[in-house]
Amino acid sequence: MVESVIERITRGRFWDFHGGIHPPEQKFLTKNKPIKQLALPKQLIIPLQQHIGREGDLLVSIGDHVLKGQALTLSTNPMVVPIHAPTSGVISAIKMSVIAHPSGLSQLCVFLDVDGEDTWRKREVCPDLAQLSNHEIIEKIADAGIAGMGGAGFPTHIKANSKADIKFLIINGAECEPYITSDDLLMMEQSNAIVDGIKILDRLLTPTVILIGIEDNKPKAIQALQQATKTIDKIKVCVVPTKYPTGGEKQLVQILTGQEVKSGRLPIHDGIVMQNIATCFAINEAVRHDTPLIRRVVTVTGQALKKPQNVWALLGTPVNFLLEQCDVENINNEKQPVIMGGPMMGFSVSSELVPIVKTSNCILVPSKTEMPSAFEKESKEVECIRCGQCSDVCPSQLLPQELQWSAKAKDYSQLEKLNLRDCIDCGACAYVCPSQIPLVHYYRIAKAEIRQQQQLDLKAEKAKIRFEARKLRLEKEKIARQEKHKKAAAARKAAMNKATPEAEGAKSAVAAALARVKAKKASKEQTSTADSPSNSSADNVDDQKSQVAAAIARAKAKKKLKEVSSDKPITNSETVNSVAEVEATSTQQTSPEDKKAKIAAAVARAKAKKLSKSTETTDKASANEEITEEISVQKTVNSDDKKAKIAAAIAKAKAKKLKNTASISDGEKQSDDAPIQNTVNADDKKAKVAAAIAKAKSKALSKANAKTAAEEKVEASENDNNGDVLPDGATDKKAKIAAAIAKAKAKKKLKETNAVEENNQDGV
């Protein structure tokens, strides 16, 4: 296919595109004058964004002195191309200013006060391109801020970096707008530099063939380029017939290759890349001379100018400076329109301060006779007469008349169906319209509205997604919250059921209370049967010591009672009885002989321990109680003086022994306890005192306990055995606290008793 295209081109035959017009040629105004170098303007206004894409990040601030060619913005993104200072000077302001856009809206611009010195930053001229890698070249192009200079302003480094298999590289030198001659002059004057730029592109893109498309109304440019490319077979200069809009990308592709770029596709998809002549020149400048894109050729033309000509304008040069340089006739006339771009596709600038940017190729200042419509405020539009001329000239083969109806009716879906997006805004339809309908403007409005609608749709879609996401999130949070509540509730329940230490305590307390009640019942039964006499006798004794002993005995009895109540009463009591008898004898022996007594006591203690262990397993509370009783004894020990201590120690030891024996003894055996009490009684005075204190304490305790419940008090008064027990159960807390203290004391006491025993031994 490529071969047939080349063959055809070498024969000088081309394809044609549909439609097109032949507007009167006005290039003669400027085409024969060389490009003029202008003096430096006083101030440059450099918009941050001069291409399609986004503006870069500012690198300079107000007051900075910049050198010619210094970058003013930084590219952070492939779609961003930097801008450079076109000359040296001081940045006087960075503010919003009117830019070269049909809207007349403002954008951020850098105001550069020119110092007139025009000093360059350091440049690194590259003499040998072979040293550079492709990547480096592309980087240089990107850093030079080159964007398509034909009008669209697409970043060139992206186009030059395409990986696709490129068949055709087309250099667009058609320049079909009737007034513009900037590319024409550039080709005449800089053909070698342009060809060098093309060579760089050739190296980057490696196309099969390079076609330079030039309209046949530029004979000098054709000659110059043919001369420059004589030695290169790959480059073909194609002289195409003059027709507007040959310079359109898709149109030129069709003319040169016969391929129609289909709707919705780009030439790159078909292996075709197109670059503008001026872009090629800028690429050469950037790569070889390290010169960023800071100036361009601008055609300043129109019959309102005395000296229409092409000029090298620095980017950022205000339009009024250019007009002054070209001697505008009636600059004072407010109504004088200034059109940026060609007459077919350009737009009126709203301010004389609008700066030249990378894409501005023409400033048109028409006289009234030349372009009367530009001077009229109101459109001379009349009704469409359905002549169909617009369809005949449309290069995109659309139906301009249908588009117009739908655009007026804002029927955007219909416009989509009619492929409005393929309209290139060439203005051929409006040019031929006998009713002077500004068709392109209707399309432009419709396109802008469709674009806006699409943006809104996108935004709505995004909002919807975000809303849904939020709803989902709230839902999740709600569920999570409920879950948490549930978990907390479950944890609370579990804590209630689970065997945590406190819970166990509470439970065992309950159990203890129950057990005590049972014991009470059992003891009641017992007292009613056999115990009553012994109890009463114990009550009658009324001795202090005996009372202490009795209290201890009671505790033991209670424990045992529990055992009795839980186990088989008779057997247990029998075994205990037998043990008690043994111990009773041993205790009796203790009193006269200390040593023996001690051994016996030890044995008794061991036995008591065993017993108490068994009781402990059944009831903790009672064990605690036992200890509290011990404390009362211990307390006496603590409070007394040395002698008393010794005495108390003895007493305590005795009490212990007594307790042990008492613990074994039943209620029935209380009568046996009496002699033991007597032995205690036989001890010295000091011991008595101690015992008295102990008793008092135990009394106080029992009193406090007794206070808690009236009924229990009654019972307590009735049965001394249970008197201590019941209130104890009721005042669990107190008992617990007491138990805790008791435990601590018991520990101390254990140590002390050891010491005392030693003392005792010494004493003995």
Add this chain to the structure above:
Amino acid sequence: MTDYLLLLVGTVLVNNFVLVQFLGLCPFMGVSSRTETAIGMSFATVFVMTLASLLSYLVTTYLLVPLNLEYLTTMSFILVIAVVVQFTEMVVHKTSASLYRLLGIFLPLITTNCAVLGVALLNLRLQHGFFESIIYGFGAALGFSLVLIMFSAMREKLANADVPGPFKGTAIAMITAGLMSLAFLGFTGLVKI
């Protein structure tokens, strides 16, 4: 075979139900503002009319005539049409909800579409046979569809056109319909039945 073909062409073009016989004018004006709706309506009408002419033939021939109950013709036809329309409505609702919405009231109104009852009664009057009845019903519906879709396409263009003020809206639609009728008059004599 030729007879059937002639009957079909004759019904579609020459004796067009809408423009020549002035039957079924209400959906013709009502659902012709958009082409999409018109196409949907056309499908529904083709379905209803063909089925209705078939069923009404069967009911007349095998039920009413043998039992000498010809005086029940109209009543039973209305019943048949109502059932077919109801059935169509269900199908349309199931298959294309948006078309169902677009057709709106005009879908059940096919019941009282004079073209539908007209085709059943004309079948009887013209003493058509089984196949003739079906072709006649199908042809009538086809003619209706053709005119409806063409008319709706024109109305879509009219909506965006610069119509002089006094003619805007229904007025220009009526004028267009009149002009279409005029054009269809040109088919007269194309087929002689």
Add this chain to the structure above:
Amino acid sequence: MNILLAILVLGSIAAIFGALLGFASVRFKVDADPIVDQLDALLPQTQCGQCGYPGCKPYAQAVSEGEAINKCAPGGEDTIKKIADLMGVEVQPLDDSHATGDTPKSNRPKVAFVIEEDCIGCTKCIQACPVDAIIGAAKQMHTIIIDECTGCDLCVAPCPVDCIEMRELPDTIHNWQWDLTSIPVKQLD
């Protein structure tokens, strides 16, 4: 006899057809109403709730079930027209009795703006925002992600210090609309 026969014939025809329709109604039962999604696509998705429904989708659901089509204040006349087209009903003027904020007179989109020095960081606006377009934390200044803001007004009312206001988006060359009268028609002789 004749009368009985007539009744019998018509009755049997009716019975047969009735059975047929009964079958059809089961066979062609419509489960979901796809119209809801189409309606939802037409709505502006600001989720503002000015229609009295908690979001755009619920309103779309309601419209498909016969709710008035003119309650979408952010969508304005355009949306009403589209819904009317889809539903095959007449266009109605906007019913702004539900609208909380002032309905946009101009078509210019608005976004919420937090006056930063007044913000006390109460997070109330964050909770009100249907599209999570407000960022900030308790006792920290809040701010609005302009690109995500739908301009629904919902955050304005909850602010205890009235530090949120609706501002029009400025014209930029990205959202600028061609003005037909600004460009003269050019014709060359």
